[in-house]
Amino acid sequence: MSSANDINPMRRPNHFKIGLFGYLHEGGNCFTTVPERWLARWPDILRLAKMADAGGLDFMLPISRWKGVPGALMQRLHSYETLTQAAALGAMTERIAVLSTVHTPLIHPIIAAKCMTTVDHVSNGRSGLNIVCGWNTDDFDMFGRQTLPHSERYKQAWDWYQIWSRLIEGAEEPFDFDTKFFPDHKALVALPGSIQRPRPVVISAAASPDGREFAMKTSDLLFTYYTSFDAGKKLVADIEAQSAAAGRSEPVGLVAVSYVVCRKTRAEAEAYHRYYAEVRADKPAIDYYMAGRSKNATMPEQEEREMRLRFAAGNGGYPLIGTPRDVADGLIEIARAGYAGTAISMVDYVGELPPILEEVMPILLRAGIRVH
Numbered sequence: 001m002s003s004a005n006d007i008n009p010m011r012r013p014n015h016f017k018i019g020l021f022g023y024l025h026e027g028g029n030c031f032t033t034v035p036e037r038w039l040a041r042w043p044d045i046l047r048l049a050k051m052a053d054a055g056g057l058d059f060m061l062p063i064s065r066w067k068g069v070p071g072a073l074m075q076r077l078h079s080y081e082t083l084t085q086a087a088a089l090g091a092m093t094e095r096i097a098v099l100s101t102v103h104t105p106l107i108h109p110i111i112a113a114k115c116m117t118t119v120d121h122v123s124n125g126r127s128g129l130n131i132v133c134g135w136n137t138d139d140f141d142m143f144g145r146q147t148l149p150h151s152e153r154y155k156q157a158w159d160w161y162q163i164w165s166r167l168i169e170g171a172e173e174p175f176d177f178d179t180k181f182f183p184d185h186k187a188l189v190a191l192p193g194s195i196q197r198p199r200p201v202v203i204s205a206a207a208s209p210d211g212r213e214f215a216m217k218t219s220d221l222l223f224t225y226y227t228s229f230d231a232g233k234k235l236v237a238d239i240e241a242q243s244a245a246a247g248r249s250e251p252v253g254l255v256a257v258s259y260v261v262c263r264k265t266r267a268e269a270e271a272y273h274r275y276y277a278e279v280r281a282d283k284p285a286i287d288y289y290m291a292g293r294s295k296n297a298t299m300p301e302q303e304e305r306e307m308r309l310r311f312a313a314g315n316g317g318y319p320l321i322g323t324p325r326d327v328a329d330g331l332i333e334i335a336r337a338g339y340a341g342t343a344i345s346m347v348d349y350v351g352e353l354p355p356i357l358e359e360v361m362p363i364l365l366r367a368g369i370r371v372h
């Protein structure tokens with residue numbers, strides 16, 4: 001029997017989920033100065049979402065940004081807001097999941113629950129919440145908020161989640177909420193509840209042990225990194241064991257950050273990768289970004305040079321570079337490591353998506369890692 005939860009492709013079992021990441025701000029997921037870089041104007045975003053929807057991708061996952069990244073171009077300053085974009089894209093698409101990335105220290109959970117309920121109804125059950133605690137002090141300064149110490153962030157997020165989840169389920173009976181981070185909240189109510197039951201798909205984006213612990217309590221999926229087959233497999237096994245120990249009936253699924261350079265030949269793809277991510281990298285932006293992240297985040301250990309390249313090329317994601325066959329092989333590898341899916345990006349999303357949809361996706365279908 002079908003249920004409201006069958007609609008969201010993020011819930012499809014035995015299906016390696018692929019979606020687009022980082023398209024909602026100028027520069028996309030790269031730090032490059034090439035002229036064809038993503039400008040994130042609304043007509044292009046809408047065109048991209050419709051292409052992804054018609055082409056069978058599973059989700060649209062934005063990064064949430066409030067300020068630009070100082071560098072050669074002040075990348076990411078031009079950016080849209082993620083809850084309202086989900087409402088707009090949900091109304092203009094048919095099948096794809098429309099996710100919202102929400103900063104728990106900046107957006108009140110009552111507002112987030114109300115907005116996401118709206119998105120879930122507009123999209124008929126295709127909404128999803130990507131929870132981020134954030135790390136960017138400049139963003140927090142803009143709101144007059146202190147960046148909490150790392151150990152406190154997930155405590156605040158846990159309180160946030162309790163309010164959000166109770167309201168989005170639909171709360172006809174008023175309840176009070178009074179904790180350190182959300183004191184003196186009186187008679188909270190919200191109707192209607194979301195279409196997805198008991199609530200929309202929840203992802204949390206984190207790499208640290210605290211972040212994983214938080215995901216165990218709150219999330220269907222954990223958005224994180226993938227560095228190699230062996231490390232990926234080990235992380236999947238660890239998360240499965242942690243999920244079982246936490247008493248979950250289903251383990252938290254892992255979604256990897258990755259980026260794609262797909263060309264007719266491998267040489268062509270590698271040359272373009274070198275060009276946009278090394279020769280034309282926005283180096284001061286990468287300096288700024290790396291300094292901020294290493295101060296505030298726990299990152300997987302990697303060589304500095306490799307990290308810089310991956311940040312320039314695709315926000316620290318896993319490189320999928322080469323022919324459609326090479327790109328498909330990389331995706332199959334991530335799936336075989338046990339990941340539930342990956343969020344991909346490209347320099348020019350609209351220009352580079354067609355060969356992925358037309359040539360890479362059929363290979364994945366034949367490999368049996370996707371059901372459509």
Ligand SMILES: Cc1cc2nc3c(=O)[nH]c(=O)nc-3n(C[C@H](O)[C@H](O)[C@H](O)COP(=O)(O)O)c2cc1C
Pocket residue numbers: 062063064065101103131132133134135136205206207208209210211223224225257296297298299
């Ligand atoms: C895959 C991924 C995506 C993220 N997306 C965002 C984002 O859109 N906006 C943001 O401010 N922080 C984002 N973050 C940062 C997290 O919110 C968090 O601050 C950071 O990962 C540090 O926490 P951790 O040490 O628990 O990983 C992201 C982190 C990861 C791993």
